[in-house]
Structures are given as structure tokens and as C-alpha cells.
């Protein structure tokens with residue numbers, strides 16, 4: 001990927017030796033030291049365990065300014081996308097770099113429709129999971145299994161026809177999420193309909209039933225589009241990095257995405273949306289918000305305010321700004337009085353006025369209010385993170401597409417070994433139990 005080399009270098013002095021390391025510059029002016037030749041010229045490596053100071057790649061997909069609270073997909077601010085675009089427009093934008101034309105959108109929608117049925121044989125898998133299995137575990141298994149069910153999963157075929165592969169995963173996962181839910185409540189599965197938009201289809205598959213026809217609410221569809229758009233990509237987060245790392249070994253796209261889903265399920269990442277609701281409920285039942293704030297600040301336990309803090313944002317997460325606003329609007333529209341919204345607002349107010357959170361720049365993130373919205377839509381709590389996965393697919397696919405190619409090098413970091421030095425004595429093992 002073309003990069004702009006800055007007319008400056010960073011000089012690194014080690015003892016009496018100095019090396020000049022080139023600086024590279026991104027579109028928005030952020031500069032990075034290129035250490036590509038560091039080991040060859042000095043024998044040294046760098047160490048940065050959680051990669052907080054490391055740009056792991058050049059990327060043209062998403063831009064974040066964590067100090068100013070800016071998030072843009074392909075140069076377009078999320079606020080503009082949320083106001084005008086639908087989720088599938090944004091999926092196309094992320095994967096292809098431009099918003100679709102009328103024809104491109106029609107073709108993309110058609111492919112989403114054609115690919116919305118998962119292979120019928122895969123349905124048997126759903127019977128084998130325990131009823132209470134977590135949807136994220138089911139999803140990562142099922143997406144991995146897709147590699148055995150569909151032809152042309154080799155890299156060349158997928159890259160040449162990225163739209164088919166992308167729409168198959170994006171569309172099938174929606175069907176799977178709805179199937180997981182229907183299965184968990186023992187209701188018959190609802191198949192996708194070709195006359196409905198992506199989000200409306202999902203709601204219909206989730207909530208329609210032969211005895212209780214579901215009336216699709218345009219406001220809920222609008223809101224789901226917003227939530228999905230806001231979750232669609234977030235540059236080099238943990239799951240996207242997992243996708244890029246695993247993809248670099250030329251693993252097929254399905255298995256690569258399956259790994260992304262597993263990474264997302266963690267409570268410090270996408271799993272936080274479920275953890276937030278569990279925390280808000282615990283606070284509501286307990287009644288003592290201050291106690292939870294004290295616990296979050298204390299070093300005597302591992303409790304954190306879920307939905308607070310972010311590696312990239314040192315100000316209010318711009319996605320949380322929109323979600324909080326939409327949350328209040330939607331609950332008012334549906335005449336829902338959710339006490340957890342009051343708890344969340346009060347908790348935010350207390351935390352944002354507390355020096356612990358101020359000094360550490362801890363603000364609500366995307367997960368803080370999203371669960372309250374999903375609850376209001378009727379989405380069960382253990383499916384919140386699956387909703388996140390559904391929405392993040394275009395981002396993962398876009399990053400995989402950007403990363404994969406002839407010049408892709410396998411990601412293989414170094415380490416600093418701190419284990420035992422060489423053991424020079426004879427090794428001793430207990431007597432073998434089996435003779436053969």
C-alpha cells in the first residue's frame with residue numbers, strides 16, 4: 001500500500017551507535033516510526049505487549065481520532081452515514097471503498113437475498129447444541145463449518161468474487177442468529193423473505209410466528225440500521241486484528257471470520273454489551289450506585305464499569321453519543337419506561353464527575369447504551385454480542401480483503417524470552433506407566 005514518507009527521521013542511539021529510522025505519515029497527519037529494518041541494522045526488536053503503541057498495518061478503511069471523538073468510514077463521518085445510509089450501503093462502502101450506485105446496490109441486495117438461506121444440512125447442527133448454549137459459541141462454530149459446505153473457498157476464488165463470499169457470510173449469519181433465537185425458545189424457524197430489506201428481514205425472522213404475526217415497525221428498522229452502521233467497523237480492534245493475523249496465514253475467509261467472532265465474544269470487547277446490562281440490573285437491584293463506582297475504582301477487585309473506557313477514545317465515544325440520543329427517542333416512542341436507562345444515565349453522571357474517571361479519560365463507549373436499545377426491541381440479552389458480530393462482518397471482510405494479496409506476509413511477531421536459561425543436566429522422567 002502506498003505510503004507517504006516524511007522528510008524527517010527518528011534517530012535511535014544505542015550506546016555509541018545511531019540509526020536513523022524513517023517516519024511515515026497518514027492522510028490525517030499522524031506520523032509513525034517505520035522500524036521495518038530495525039532488527040537487521042541493530043539486532044534489536046521492540047516490545048509492546050498489548051500493541052498500544054504499534055500501528056500493525058496501513059489501512060484505508062476507517063479513521064479514528066480518539067482525542068476529538070471522530071470516526072469515519074472511508075472518509076465519511078459516521079454521523080452522515082447514520083442520517084442517510086442503510087446498513088447494506090455501509091457494508092458496500094467498507095468492502096469496496098465507495099458508496100454503491102443504484103445498480104451496485106441492487107446487485108448487492110440481490111446477492112444478499114440469494115445467499116440468505118444457509119445450507120439445509122447445516123440446520124442439523126442447531127439440534128446438537130444445548131438449548132442454553134451461548135449464541136456467540138454457536139455462531140463461530142457455524143461460520144467455521146460454512147467452509148466445508150460451500151464451494152470455492154480458496155483465496156483466489158474468494159478475492160475474484162468477493163461480493164458472493166461477503167454477501168453469503170453477511171446474509172447467512174443473519175439467518176443463523178435468528179435460528180439460534182427461535183431454537184432457544186422452541187419456536188419454528190422463520191425463513192428469510194425476498195421482499196424485505198436486510199434489517200426488516202432480520203426482525204421478521206426473529207419475531208414472526210405462525211400464531212403471532214409480527215408487524216414490522218419502520219422505526220425499529222431505522223434504529224437497527226443505525227446500530228448496525230455504528231458497529232460496522234472500528235479499525236484495528238481486537239477481533240479485526242485477529243482476522244488480519246489469522247488471514248495472513250492464508251486461512252479461508254470463513255474460518256478467519258469465525259476467529260473474529262470468538263475474539264469479539266470477550267467481555268472486554270463486544271461481550272461488554274451483555275455485561276453492561278447485567279451490571280445495570282445488579283445496580284438497580286442493589287440500589288446503591290455509589291457502591292459500584294467505588295468498586296470500579298478500587299484495586300482490591302477486578303470489577304470495572306462495563307461500557308466505560310476505550311483504548312482508542314480519550315473522550316466520549318462518538319457512537320455512544322448517537323446511541324444514547326436514539327435510545328431516549330426510541331424508548332419514548334415505544335412508551336417504554338426502562339429503569340435501567342435511569343441507572344445508566346445516573347451512573348454516567350457520577351462517573352463523569354469523578355476524578356478517577358476524569359484523570360483516566362474514561363467515558364461511555366459504544367456498549368454502554370446499546371443493550372438498553374436492544375432490550376427495547378425485544379432482543380434477548382444473551383444475543384446482544386451476536387448482534388454486534390452481525391454488524392461487524394462488513395468491517396472484518398473489508399480488512400481481510402485489504403490485507404490479503406500477493407505481498408501479504410504472515411504475521412509472526414518476535415518475543416523477549418524470559419524463561420529458564422539452558423538446562424545442561426540430563427533430563428529425568430518418571431518410570432513409564434505403559435510399555436508401548
Ligand code: CMC
Nearest residue numbers: 268269270272296304305306307308309310311360365366
Ligand atoms: N472501569 C474502571 N476503571 C477502568 C475502566 C473501567 N471500565 N477502564 C479502564 N480503567 C482504568 C484501569 O484500571 C487503569 O487504571 P490504572 O491506570 O489505575 O491502572 C486505567 O483505567 C487504564 O486502563 P487500561 O486497562 O490500561 O486501558 P485499556 O486501553 O487497556 O482498556 C478497555 C480498554 C476497553 C479494555 C477498558 O477500558 C475496559 O476494560 N472497559 C470495560 C469493558 C468495556 O466496556 N469494553 C468495551 C470496549 S468498546 C467496544 C469494543 O471494543 O468492542
